[in-house]
Amino acid sequence: MSPVLGVVLLYLAVVLGIGFAAQRVLRGTAEDYFLASRSIGATVLLLSIFGTHMTAFTILGASGEAHRGGIAVFALMASSSALVAPLVFYFVGTRLWWLGKRLGFITQVQFFRERYQSDRVGLALFLVLVSLLVPYVLIGVKGSGDVLWALTGGPAGGVPPWVGSLLMCGVTFVYVVQGGMRSTAWANAFQTLVFMSVGAISFVVVVREYGGLETAMKTLEASRPELLTIEKSPRQLGRMVSYLLIPLSAGVFPHLFANWLSAKSARTFRPTIVLYPICLVLVWVPSVVLGVVGNIDFPPPLEGPILVHLMLRHSGGLLAGLLAAGVFAVIMGSLDNQAFAAGTLFTQDIVRHYGFHDGLSERGQVLTGRLFVAVLLGIALLVSLTTSRTIFDLGVWSLSGFAALFPVVVASLYWRRSTGAGVLASIGTVALLWVAFFVDSLGFRGEYTVGETGLLPVAFLFAGAVVSLDAVSLATAPPPGRVLDRFFPAR
Amino acid sequence: MGRSKWILFLAPGFVALHLNYWMWDEARLVLGLPANLFYHVVLSLVLSVVFVVLVHRAWPRYLDED
Numbered sequence: 001m002s003p004v005l006g007v008v009l010l011y012l013a014v015v016l017g018i019g020f021a022a023q024r025v026l027r028g029t030a031e032d033y034f035l036a037s038r039s040i041g042a043t044v045l046l047l048s049i050f051g052t053h054m055t056a057f058t059i060l061g062a063s064g065e066a067h068r069g070g071i072a073v074f075a076l077m078a079s080s081s082a083l084v085a086p087l088v089f090y091f092v093g094t095r096l097w098w099l100g101k102r103l104g105f106i107t108q109v110q111f112f113r114e115r116y117q118s119d120r121v122g123l124a125l126f127l128v129l130v131s132l133l134v135p136y137v138l139i140g141v142k143g144s145g146d147v148l149w150a151l152t153g154g155p156a157g158g159v160p161p162w163v164g165s166l167l168m169c170g171v172t173f174v175y176v177v178q179g180g181m182r183s184t185a186w187a188n189a190f191q192t193l194v195f196m197s198v199g200a201i202s203f204v205v206v207v208r209e210y211g212g213l214e215t216a217m218k219t220l221e222a223s224r225p226e227l228l229t230i231e232k233s234p235r236q237l238g239r240m241v242s243y244l245l246i247p248l249s250a251g252v253f254p255h256l257f258a259n260w261l262s263a264k265s266a267r268t269f270r271p272t273i274v275l276y277p278i279c280l281v282l283v284w285v286p287s288v289v290l291g292v293v294g295n296i297d298f299p300p301p302l303e304g305p306i307l308v309h310l311m312l313r314h315s316g317g318l319l320a321g322l323l324a325a326g327v328f329a330v331i332m333g334s335l336d337n338q339a340f341a342a343g344t345l346f347t348q349d350i351v352r353h354y355g356f357h358d359g360l361s362e363r364g365q366v367l368t369g370r371l372f373v374a375v376l377l378g379i380a381l382l383v384s385l386t387t388s389r390t391i392f393d394l395g396v397w398s399l400s401g402f403a404a405l406f407p408v409v410v411a412s413l414y415w416r417r418s419t420g421a422g423v424l425a426s427i428g429t430v431a432l433l434w435v436a437f438f439v440d441s442l443g444f445r446g447e448y449t450v451g452e453t454g455l456l457p458v459a460f461l462f463a464g465a466v467v468s469l470d471a472v473s474l475a476t477a478p479p480p481g482r483v484l485d486r487f488f489p490a491r
Numbered sequence: 492m493g494r495s496k497w498i499l500f501l502a503p504g505f506v507a508l509h510l511n512y513w514m515w516d517e518a519r520l521v522l523g524l525p526a527n528l529f530y531h532v533v534l535s536l537v538l539s540v541v542f543v544v545l546v547h548r549a550w551p552r553y554l555d556e557d
Contacts, residue, residue, distance in 0.1 A: 082538050273546055
């Protein structure tokens, strides 16, 4: 067995062990399975939220983008998240946690249905959230297969991509259904520590091979100076503004919502809010620097992820195995929560609400949740074998859709005058514009921006969501005071 | 929202600092990192300090009430 495969299997065994440990304390109630009885402490919450938020996109997509376009990707994706994501946790996460605990919500759809007293709002949101989750899940499933294939020899006898994807989906399924939210959170905490450590080790090993950071950068300065600056153009400014909207998606992700509601108390969020920018720096700087430095030996165009080429060139099989484990960790840290969140939404908001009129037994809820996790992972696995879009492309499209729903979330929490009709109009506008831009982008080579302005579709989706939400809410009757009193703190 | 309103006024300032257009073509290296990358790392660390103040000075009271 190759050292790469050995390290990966060892890592997967540890993750399964965590799943078994979590299963031993599972109480069998729906609240315990879906929300870990709202008992997750500050350290696990930080590591779990961070691990859930970071995807294959962070390690593979970002380093690949840095390899092609230089350091700008750090400002576009990481530093924008350092500014926006903690504010989302502060203004949206804590408030949703407070409402969830007071009113007993498990999913976003339940919250919206009650807040606007409308099944139609709940159903529309369910359809959009699940539709956006599937491509996001695909990023992980596809990334894991590709990386294991490349690190074990690629065209010269590497493990076929479908085997890597199947392995990851299988292990994720087992530990998610074993312990529910608790095993997912515990596994995420471990996975976050793994991919942070692997990023740091890879950074030190590769940069040392080039004679240190300054020497590596000076080598690049002589050959590819444009990679070390940010292109000064209105188009790039449009991109930078657009990318500031992307981290708002954190306020809409069903998988982050589940993490928030599992917190022990509101104060548990404090370390996450404060330390988030530092965690982003720790993970993204190695990823971006390695992507840029990769141009010294591997100028584009390049077949396969740049990190894989660097590790195979500059380290032995053991370190390549560690990289594979790190990639699996970052992917599984998101995939488990996404699959789990989709299972929770399906169980609570479709099967339990429509099929059993909110009367499904606790055991039935847990079983249905487990079944839907298997269905979603199976679909993602099959689709990942046929899709050809790059990881970065898939990520941005999914994130854009989530980010564009952020005005609806904010309105539900802070705007008493917002109405169910306004929310439906906003969700409909986002869905229509998203499909229109996606169809327009088909066949487009490189990054798609609207009318070559540099502005990404998310900017227009977001504006459309705000305008339709405001206009229709103000044109329809305000919600009754008795409903609002439940959802807004006393002044 | 109460005392947390001040962050809403600070946010545009941080957005302006994030869009550091004036130095995008700066090619200098600072501590081995390209100047723009170094700038955004420092900005992220400064934000962390701002958030320490935010969660200690402007923590909504209702969140801690049962």
